[in-house]
Amino acid sequence: MEFLIEAIDLRKRYGEVIALDGASLRVRRGVTALVGPNGAGKTTLIEGVLGLRRLDGGRVYLFGEEVRGELSSRIAKRIGVVLEGFSLMDTLTVVENLELAARLAGLRPSLRQILNALDKVGAKELARRLYGKLSTGQRRRVDIASALLGEPELLILDEPEAGLDPGARVELVALFEGLARGDGVSVLFSTHDLSIASRAWEAAVIVRGRVVEQGPPLEIARKYGGTWRVRARFSDGGEKVVEVGDLRDLPRVLEGLADAVFINVESPDMFNAFRKLAGYV
Incomplete structure (x- = not known):
């Protein structure tokens, strides 16, 4: 069943x-x-x-x-x-x-x-x-x-x-x-x-x-325009946000941020997907 x-x-x-x-x-x-x-x-x-x-x-x-x-x-x-x-x-x-x-x-x-x-x-x-x-x-x-x-x-x-x-x-x-x-x-x-x-x-x-x-x-969020976001903070106080559409690209992006002192990876969220599915955008 x-x-x-x-x-x-x-x-x-x-x-x-x-x-x-x-x-x-x-x-x-x-x-x-x-x-x-x-x-x-x-x-x-x-x-x-x-x-x-x-x-x-x-x-x-x-x-x-x-x-x-x-x-x-x-x-x-x-x-x-x-x-x-x-x-x-x-x-x-x-x-x-x-x-x-x-x-x-x-x-x-x-x-x-x-x-x-x-x-x-x-x-x-x-x-x-x-x-x-x-x-x-x-x-x-x-x-x-x-x-x-x-x-x-x-x-x-x-x-x-x-x-x-x-x-x-x-x-x-x-x-x-x-x-x-x-x-x-x-x-x-x-x-x-x-x-x-x-x-x-x-x-x-x-x-x-x-x-x-x-x-x-997560699959719904990715399917309807969601992206992974990599937030990096550097020792001089600067910050950078990189959007990653394909998770397979994440290792390459992280390698490019090797000098960051803090990195946070945010997965696609349901909010943006829901807005699109509901016709709000």
Whole structure:
């Protein structure tokens, strides 16, 4: 099975508004970011894949099996979900919240299993604290732990970085990578934050209801005009910036800067690529 998710030519219209205009998305094992501006169709695409939003057209395959409408319990139990706006109960402790969430999902996890889910997201020490007293970043980790109680193969999150500070956003992507590498849980998350999308293993750029490009973030950045930048500083205080279009030219450029006292090599970034893909330039 090559793809965990294969969505083909998805279409959805709300009156005169076109939310999905033939969007196609393929998700492999690992960490995938669905990145696009607000209103691009990210949430509609995710809800369509999960059978939470009725689509006007297209096909959806999950784990190699075509699905139509609401997911069967057999497929649903292989997926953990945290949708935008998801929140547990402020007046319950973290453990009480996870026990309740599990029961509502038809699960009966032991305390050990709940603590194990919290441990996977680095939140075990929060077990006895009130959910309402946690920071936004701590809440997000607990929310993710609730989605892991059923031991899913795939975790899907809609804009999980909302409300987090920059440091917490970086930690969130590191958490996703840890789940993928250490626990074998693949992650698909939507975002409009290019800084965290660029840290995913793959990125799918959605613009006006269509996925216009998908692949490793660095490859997307290089393909759409991104360049490597070599910044050099010299002993006399002078600085020099050299742009390198082909990485194979980098050794030659570095050799020419042998007398520099400081050299920093910057890779192509997703920002310039996104601006081009979105038609901003």
